[in-house]
Amino acid sequence: MKDIHPAIFNRLMHFPPNIRSDLLELLGSAPIDDEHLEKIIEDLSEWIANSETADGKNHHSN
Numbered sequence: 001m002k003d004i005h006p007a008i009f010n011r012l013m014h015f016p017p018n019i020r021s022d023l024l025e026l027l028g029s030a031p032i033d034d035e036h037l038e039k040i041i042e043d044l045s046e047w048i049a050n051s052e053t054a055d056g057k058n059h060h061s062n
Contacts, residue, residue: 002027002031002032002033004027004034004037005034008034008037008038008041011041011045012024012037012041015044015048016048019044019048023040023041023044
């Protein structure tokens, strides 16, 4: 497994356990550069935010 930049790893660790586990498994089985990993994290973050909004669980709205 390739080393992950600490800032990227920190972002990854803030995901829910099931998503974090799947992403770490992917990283262990496929060579993914930091730029691609950052894009994956960005896309997952957006997907989670949109899911929470759709479920009415967005805690950031007033």
